[in-house]
Amino acid sequence: MLEISKKTNLLEQNIYKYTLQDVEEPNLYREMFDYESVPKIAFNHRRVPINMPEDIWITDTSFRDGQQSMAPYTVKQIVDLYKLMARLGGPYGIIRQSEFFIYTRKDQEAIAKCMELGYQFPEITTWIRAQKKDFQLVKDLEIRETGILVSCSDYHIFKKMKMTRRQAVDFYLETIRDAFEAGIVPRCHLEDITRADFYGFVVPFVNEIMNLSEEVGIPVKIRACDTMGYGVPYTEVALPRSVPGIIYGLQHYSGVPSEMLEWHGHNDFYKAVANASVAWLYGACAVNCSLLGIGERTGNVPLEAMIFEYASLKGSLDGMDTTVVTEIADYFRNEMGYDIPPMTPYVGENFNITKAGIHADGLMKDEEIYNIFNTTKLLNRAPGVAVSKTTGHAGIAYWLNEHFKLTGEKLIKKDNPLVFTLKSWVDEMYADGRTTSLANKELEDKLAQLDEWKEWIK
Numbered sequence: 001m002l003e004i005s006k007k008t009n010l011l012e013q014n015i016y017k018y019t020l021q022d023v024e025e026p027n028l029y030r031e032m033f034d035y036e037s038v039p040k041i042a043f044n045h046r047r048v049p050i051n052m053p054e055d056i057w058i059t060d061t062s063f064r065d066g067q068q069s070m071a072p073y074t075v076k077q078i079v080d081l082y083k084l085m086a087r088l089g090g091p092y093g094i095i096r097q098s099e100f101f102i103y104t105r106k107d108q109e110a111i112a113k114c115m116e117l118g119y120q121f122p123e124i125t126t127w128i129r130a131q132k133k134d135f136q137l138v139k140d141l142e143i144r145e146t147g148i149l150v151s152c153s154d155y156h157i158f159k160k161m162k163m164t165r166r167q168a169v170d171f172y173l174e175t176i177r178d179a180f181e182a183g184i185v186p187r188c189h190l191e192d193i194t195r196a197d198f199y200g201f202v203v204p205f206v207n208e209i210m211n212l213s214e215e216v217g218i219p220v221k222i223r224a225c226d227t228m229g230y231g232v233p234y235t236e237v238a239l240p241r242s243v244p245g246i247i248y249g250l251q252h253y254s255g256v257p258s259e260m261l262e263w264h265g266h267n268d269f270y271k272a273v274a275n276a277s278v279a280w281l282y283g284a285c286a287v288n289c290s291l292l293g294i295g296e297r298t299g300n301v302p303l304e305a306m307i308f309e310y311a312s313l314k315g316s317l318d319g320m321d322t323t324v325v326t327e328i329a330d331y332f333r334n335e336m337g338y339d340i341p342p343m344t345p346y347v348g349e350n351f352n353i354t355k356a357g358i359h360a361d362g363l364m365k366d367e368e369i370y371n372i373f374n375t376t377k378l379l380n381r382a383p384g385v386a387v388s389k390t391t392g393h394a395g396i397a398y399w400l401n402e403h404f405k406l407t408g409e410k411l412i413k414k415d416n417p418l419v420f421t422l423k424s425w426v427d428e429m430y431a432d433g434r435t436t437s438l439a440n441k442e443l444e445d446k447l448a449q450l451d452e453w454k455e456w457i458k
Helices: 076-090 106-117 132-140 152-158 163-179 198-216 244-251 272-281 303-314 323-334 358-365 377-381 391-405 415-433 439-449 451-456
Strands: 002-004 011-013 057-063 095-100 124-128 145-149 185-190 219-226 261-265 286-289
Touching: 002 152, 057 303, 076 095, 076 106, 076 323, 095 106, 095 415, 124 132, 132 163, 132 185, 145 323, 152 163, 152 219, 163 185, 163 198, 185 415, 198 323, 219 244, 244 261, 244 272, 272 286, 272 303, 272 323, 272 439, 286 303, 323 377, 377 415, 391 415, 415 439, 415 451
Parallel strands: 057 095, 057 286, 095 124, 124 145, 145 185, 185 219, 219 261, 261 286
Antiparallel strands: 002 011
């Protein structure tokens, strides 16, 4: 049978319908995941088309996945961060939703206070257990959407839940019906999808979900969860590890619209950002992230990373205020006592700081030579140098000018006698066995002792 595809507007053969393979033994893909060695990446040389939706957006799980990976946030911290996210996402809601726990009084108080703000974005959603009383709790709070765990790999179905595939599907569908009965949009979290039998379980299961959604007239969302970070962004990779293949398959064989399709990844193999970007490119409207990437084990997709990935792909920030990224990082450091690794892109204290003298010389001539973009404009963070053993005269001059905001006639060049004096002192420090960079306070204290500095800044 031939029909016009609503996605490509081309005449296509009727899509093959996959049926559930209710196997007796679990398919654990031992050729890829033997557990005793590094997981293998297999290629089948099958390509799927890039098909990025017109609109893409970010969803947040900082108050769910993120919060369960560090000390619980206080109500004030949740509200403060929610406000910052709203500013960051801008008037068009590029940060579309934020996911909350709902079980404790603290959780419910935080939700209530965030809802009182009246923001359209990020919309507040929840994550709950598959129980009717939990659906009622969501409904009582007038929240329209909630996440539901529907694990889909045989690792979970056979080993954790002790069920067959058919039993798992029936259990999940009953839970989804409970959500529909409560008038709640279910967001089905397909946990461990990158170790699941995609055509033997995932596609036929999602087909049943979509049929049930059509039957009751309530939309359903599908979140593809790379729970262990096994997803791979490369083209022509075999399932179940192919992120392009997963997104394409859910659309092409299960009819999940782009706006109802979301990617949730982890960073166990350093591929979280690349996988999320690929999910956008191949048809998912939403990628799920957390602030600073904080999440289970190695963490989730860093929300701030996808802010800049969005701008790279779309060629526009579309109203987002990226300077808020720096405010969020400062809040985690100063208000929550969270140590951000200094080399972390965009938010680490050293991300646009150079310690190499030759780089500092380039910065003095034109910061564009060694700065990734105008960080002063986009992040409210000017590029800088850290004074250390390898810092030359140019680096010290740059530090003086940047740290004390010197301009015009007061601008210090690398051949200034003051720079030579300070450089000699720095060299003496390292000759005595110092190994760490000098703190700003140390440099300030030394300058306060120098008469030539006092004269210079008059």
